[in-house]
Amino acid sequence: MTSYPIRQFGCRRDNFGVLLHDAATGNTLSIDAPEEAPILQALEREGWRLTHILTTHHHDDHVAANLALKDRFGVEIIGPEAERARIPGIDRGVRGGDRFTIGSLAIEVIDTPGHTAGHVSYFVPGANALFAADALFSLGCGRLFEGDAATMWDSLQRLRVLPDETMLYCGHEYTATNARFALDVDPGNLLLQERVKEVEGLRVRGEATLPVELGREKRTNPFLRADDPELQAAFDRTGQDPVAVFAALREKRNGY
Known part of the structure; x- marks a missing residue:
């Protein structure tokens, strides 16, 4: 069985860095590049050499280390074609529906605009992993900086159809605040109550809530x-259009 170990670690104030390694070929991918030093430290701990960066969107806290890592390792930087002009050092643009391989890793690109106009997510079935960056957070989603509610709702539905056993990796450690908000709008959800308790325990111990x-x-x-x-009823939006419900959730979360 092919081994694809994944390492997650903190960067900047609340970003996550993530490395995905192909043991068969030695390729190592960084999902975004928030900060050079933590990525270098993680590579050194594992004895891996960085070969690629998979960029999800153009925000600085996801691309800040692109050029430094490219200069150091000669990596190939892959990112959304729609944001090519705003991604430092990009070599290859990709679009939703694209499928490509790096070594023995098969990677699927999913369009997830909303947070930014060209945001993409990467699904890696062989590693059982979805790298959603700032489109989908645990118990939350990204702010709508360059898109509207309808666009983001469509994006999240594309992620929602992936297999339940897929492990979700996100761009930030926002889960504790998201958990409080989720419980506020859906207080009777027993599974949510369990997740909130789990998140509280993890944060008390200084541990990550992801994947x-x-x-x-x-x-x-x-x-x-x-x-x-059930969510619509809990949120007092029974029978409303899902986009309107989503928009109301996002607006409430913005001020939370």
């Missing part, structure tokens, strides 16, 4: 459930 199974998110994340009658 998390996508199946759990489908049942507890209000932003994935705008069309769920």
Whole structure:
């Protein structure tokens, strides 16, 4: 069985850095590049050499180390074609629906605009991993800086259809605040209550709340459930259009 170890670690104030390694070929991918030093430290701990960066979107806290890492390792930088002009050092642009391989890793690109206009996520079935950056957070979703509610709702539905056992990796450690918000709008959800307790315990111990199974998110994340009658009832939006429900959730979260 092919081995694809994944290492997650903190960067900047609350970003996550993530390395994905192909043991068969030695290729190592960084999902975004928030900060050079933590990435170098993680590579040194593992004895890996960086070969690629998979960029999800153009925000500085996801591309800040692109050029430094490219200068150091000669990496290939892959990112959304729609944001090519705003991604430092990009070599190859990709679009939703694209599939490509790096070594023995098969990678699928999913369009997830909303947070930014060209945001993409990467699904790696062989590693059982979804790298959603700032489109989908545990118990939350990204702010709508360059898109509207309809666009982001469509994006999240593309992620929601992935297998339940997929492990979700996100761009930031926002889960504790998201958990409080989710419980506020959906207080009777027993599975959510369990997740909130788990998150509180992890944070008290200084541990990361990610990755998390996508199946759990489908049942507890209000932003994935705008069309769920139970969530709509809890949020006093019974029978409303899911986009309107999603927009109301996002607006409430903005001020939370």
